[in-house]
Every structure is written in C-alpha cells, then in structure tokens.
Amino acid sequence: MNSYRKVRSAERTLLVLKSLNRRPITRIEDLMGDTNLSASTLVRLLETLSELGYVHKQSRRTGYVLTERVLELSSGYHGTPLFIDHARPILNALTDRLLWPAALATREGDSMVVRLSTIPQSPLAHTHSTLQKRLDILTRAHGRAYLAFCPAGERKELLKQLGSSLIKKEQSEKRLTPVLDRIRRLGYAERSHDLDPETTTLAKPIMTSKRVMATIGITFFKGARANRKEIVAALGEAANEIGELADSST
Numbered sequence: 639m640n641s642y643r644k645v646r647s648a649e650r651t652l653l654v655l656k657s658l659n660r661r662p663i664t665r666i667e668d669l670m671g672d673t674n675l676s677a678s679t680l681v682r683l684l685e686t687l688s689e690l691g692y693v694h695k696q697s698r699r700t701g702y703v704l705t706e707r708v709l710e711l712s713s714g715y716h717g718t719p720l721f722i723d724h725a726r727p728i729l730n731a732l733t734d735r736l737l738w739p740a741a742l743a744t745r746e747g748d749s750m751v752v753r754l755s756t757i758p759q760s761p762l763a764h765t766h767s768t769l770q771k772r773l774d775i776l777t778r779a780h781g782r783a784y785l786a787f788c789p790a791g792e793r794k795e796l797l798k799q800l801g802s803s804l805i806k807k808e809q810s811e812k813r814l815t816p817v818l819d820r821i822r823r824l825g826y827a828e829r830s831h832d833l834d835p836e837t838t839t840l841a842k843p844i845m846t847s848k849r850v851m852a853t854i855g856i857t858f859f860k861g862a863r864a865n866r867k868e869i870v871a872a873l874g875e876a877a878n879e880i881g882e883l884a885d886s887s888t
Contacts, residue, residue, distance in 0.1 A: 840873065
C-alpha cells in the first residue's frame with residue numbers, strides 16, 4: 639500500500655497524452671470518451687501541455703496533435719533538435735500557399751522518418767497520416783534528397799550498410815550514381831516512379847553550415863495540374879528558412 643495519495647493531476651495528464659498518441663489529430667470529444675474527464679478539465683490540461691511545448695492545437699480544425707517534444711519522455715531519448723518545432727509554422731505556410739501536404743523528415747539509421755506533416759490541414763491530402771512513417775532511403779524522395787546532398791563519406795557508409803538491400807532491389811552504387819548526380823543538378827529529388835501510381839513526392843534537403851539535417855517535401859497527385867516549378871521554388875524557400883533557423887539555434 640502506498641504511503642501517499644495519488645496525484646490526480648499527473649494521472650490525468652498521462653491519460654490525455656496516451657489518448658493523443660492514438661490518433662494523428664484528436665478532438666475534445668475523443669478525449670472525453672477516452673479519459674472520462676470533463677471538457678473544462680481537458681481544456682486546462684491541454685493549454686498547460688501547449689505552453690510546455692508537448693501539444694499543438696491545429697488551426698482550421700478543432701483538434702490537437704502531439705509535438706516532437708513528447709519524444710523527450712521516451713526512455714534513453716536525448717531530445718530532437720528544437721528546429722523541428724520551429725519549422726512547423728513554415729510547413730503550415732507552405733501548405734496554406736500550395737494546398738498540398740508538406741512533410742519534414744530526418745534520417746534514422748538507414749531510413750528517413752517523417753517528423754512533421756501538414757496532412758491534417760491540407761484539403762488535398764492523399765492519406766490520413768504519415769507521422770513517424772519510415773521511408774526507404776533509396777527509392778523515396780526524402781531519402782534520395784538526403785543521399786544526394788550528404789557528404790561523400792557519409793553516403794559511402796550508408797550505401798555500405800544498405801549492401802544487401804541494394805542487391806535485393808537490383809540496384810548498385812554504380813546504378814545509383816547517375817540518379818544522385820541528376821538530383822544534385824536539379825536541386826531536388828523525386829520518389830521512384832513505380833512506387834505509387836497515383837501520387838508522387840518532390841523533396842529538397844534542409845542544409846545547415848555543417849550538414850544535411852533534414853529534408854522537406856510536397857506530395858501531390860500525378861494527374862493533378864501541379865506546377866512543379868512553383869513547388870520546387872517554394873520548397874527551396876522553406877528549406878533555406880528552416881536551415882537558417884537551425885543554424886541560429888546552435
């Protein structure tokens with residue numbers, strides 16, 4: 639038996655975080671059903687979590703999403719760079735301008751992982767969520783953008799790690815070289831055309847003075863009359879802005 643009474647506010651906070659973790663975007667009504675807490679109590683908890691940086695209230699829709707900062711609560715996790723949360727309004731502005739969903743991804747091992755996504759606010763979204771989705775580094779636009787612009791030594795080590803995958807996919811460093819050369823020449827990457835018959839993604843690297851720290855991309859339907867030049871230009875502006883923010887915060 640415990641020698642003290644439970645701290646109800648802590649218990650309620652954890653219930654809210656667990657509920658928010660179940661969906662890409664969560665409404666007050668969803669939280670009430672999951673936690674059995676009143677709307678007024680939930681609003682107070684959500685406002686507190688928002689002030690602390692763990693929750694973000696979506697514009698345009700009545701709902702809440704978890705921010706990247708919740709990963710700091712994971713055992714052994716040492717935190718994700720603050721630039722990811724700083725990048726959120728830049729991605730939101732990108733989708734407000736182009737309507738298509740935008741995403742920011744960072745490298746984790748031999749994959750790229752989606753850290754931010756504007757799918758909930760895009761009227762042209764192709765799916766309900768891609769947050770925390772792992773993307774193949776060889777065939778996806780984000781992965782190819784990273785590979786093309788990362789230092790040669792890092793690229794060589796990555797391709798060495800992916801040796802068995804390269805064989806399985808009937809690809810080789812020799813075959814990949816012209817693809818990456820073309821990406822560097824154009825300044826952006828596109829996902830492999832045979833991955834999805836309906837959509838494609840264009841991505842650019844987010845560069846700092848030291849390295850490629852992330853990638854930013856836009857996904858759109860292949861049959862839509864999307865202005866590729868406008869998308870690439872807008873991605874470049876956003877990538878530069880985020881890169882400058884990252885440089886200034888280090």
